[in-house]
Amino acid sequence: MSKFLRDAYAALEPYTPGEQPRSQTLLKLNTNENPYGPSPNVLQAISREEISKLMLYPDPAAGTLVNALAETYHVAPEQVMAGNGSDEILAFCFMAFQNPRRKLYFPAISYGFYPVYGAVFQADWTPVPLREDLTIRIGDYENLDGTIIIANPNAPTGIALERADMERILRANRGNLVIVDEAYVDFGAESCVPLIHQYDNLLVIQTFSKSRSLAGGRIGFAIGDRALIEDLNRLKFSFNPYTLNRLSIAAAVAALRDRAYFETTRGKIMAARETLTAGLSSLGFTVLPSKANFIFAKSNRLSGLEYFTKLRENNIIVRHFNKEPVSQYVRITIGRDRDMEQLLQVTADLLRKG
Numbered sequence: 001m002s003k004f005l006r007d008a009y010a011a012l013e014p015y016t017p018g019e020q021p022r023s024q025t026l027l028k029l030n031t032n033e034n035p036y037g038p039s040p041n042v043l044q045a046i047s048r049e050e051i052s053k054l055m056l057y058p059d060p061a062a063g064t065l066v067n068a069l070a071e072t073y074h075v076a077p078e079q080v081m082a083g084n085g086s087d088e089i090l091a092f093c094f095m096a097f098q099n100p101r102r103k104l105y106f107p108a109i110s111y112g113f114y115p116v117y118g119a120v121f122q123a124d125w126t127p128v129p130l131r132e133d134l135t136i137r138i139g140d141y142e143n144l145d146g147t148i149i150i151a152n153p154n155a156p157t158g159i160a161l162e163r164a165d166m167e168r169i170l171r172a173n174r175g176n177l178v179i180v181d182e183a184y185v186d187f188g189a190e191s192c193v194p195l196i197h198q199y200d201n202l203l204v205i206q207t208f209s210k211s212r213s214l215a216g217g218r219i220g221f222a223i224g225d226r227a228l229i230e231d232l233n234r235l236k237f238s239f240n241p242y243t244l245n246r247l248s249i250a251a252a253v254a255a256l257r258d259r260a261y262f263e264t265t266r267g268k269i270m271a272a273r274e275t276l277t278a279g280l281s282s283l284g285f286t287v288l289p290s291k292a293n294f295i296f297a298k299s300n301r302l303s304g305l306e307y308f309t310k311l312r313e314n315n316i317i318v319r320h321f322n323k324e325p326v327s328q329y330v331r332i333t334i335g336r337d338r339d340m341e342q343l344l345q346v347t348a349d350l351l352r353k354g
């Protein structure tokens with residue numbers, strides 16, 4: 001740490017992303033990436049012609065992408081904003097909507113970036129405990145006195161709330177902004193996007209990183225009331241107008257247009273999730289009901305850390321959070337069918353060896 005760092009950041013603990021190992025021989029099931037890769041249309045879109053235009057700045061409004069998103073989600077372009085990953089959109093939300101005097105609530109077990117941004121942007125945040133079964137209690141979010149962020153499905157539990165439950169929260173917080181982080185919504189949950197027309201306090205955030213296999217492209221977007229989108233753009237154009245580069249814009253538009261590929265790959269992932277859930281359950285695991293491209297599971301024989309460590313010794317990386325009340329669980333990304341078979345085989349062998 002240098003002597004120049006702001007005092008406020010002396011205790012800042014950065015977000016810890018899942019490991020990105022160099023070794024190709026490891027089965028990587030730790031960061032919820034999509035095993036199928038981007039649509040073939042994306043490869044065509046990143047053409048020599050597009051690359052040869054890299055001397056020109058990209059469109060700061062990412063107009064082609066915003067229009068394609070508006071068409072896909074049946075909203076107006078003025079209700080859409082695109083950014084460099086949904087993490088960046090979340091950061092713009094903190095910049096635009098939080099200050100030390102406006103409260104912020106999110107589930108105590110949820111995406112690890114919320115408290116980090118809370119610290120960076122000096123928000124006054126309160127974690128809201130989950131029920132013992134790791135579900136979110138709707139009543140805890142009724143009539144609060146500040147902004148609410150809910151990941152739906154939640155991470156790392158994978159448990160989703162129904163749209164009707166989200167609507168209860170929206171209705172009970174007319175005066176508060178409700179941000180719904182739908183990073184995993186395409187794997188079987190109900191999106192709140194259709195509610196943006198009725199609720200001017202709703203902002204939905206989604207990403208191309210998971211269901212569209214473009215984590216390396218860093219593309220996220222927000223859909224919400226025009227005034228909220230205007231506020232986010234006010235911050236974006238004051239901070240970094242060119243947050244999305246040309247190649248990522250082209251990739252995102254191409255991915256969005258390939259509806260068939262999107263449907264096939266997310267279908268495979270949802271099917272593999274159910275197979276893995278059944279397989280682990282029959283090996284004595286408790287598997288939370290997931291609507292995401294991962295499951296959260298605990299063994300009746302191995303501790304969370306033991307299972308994580310033994311998988312790692314067998315060249316499989318999953319994610320373990322050394323934090324209560326989830327330290328007995330591991331989070332496993334849904335891969336290809338053969339990846340899931342390998343994981344089940346290794347797990348069965350581990351348990352046999354005891």
Ligand SMILES: *Cc1c(COP(=O)(O)O)cnc(C)c1O
Nearest residue numbers: 085086087111155183207209220
């Ligand atoms: C992966 C993830 C994101 C971040 O997505 P990017 O678009 O890659 O920045 C946001 N929220 C949750 C809950 C996530 O799991």
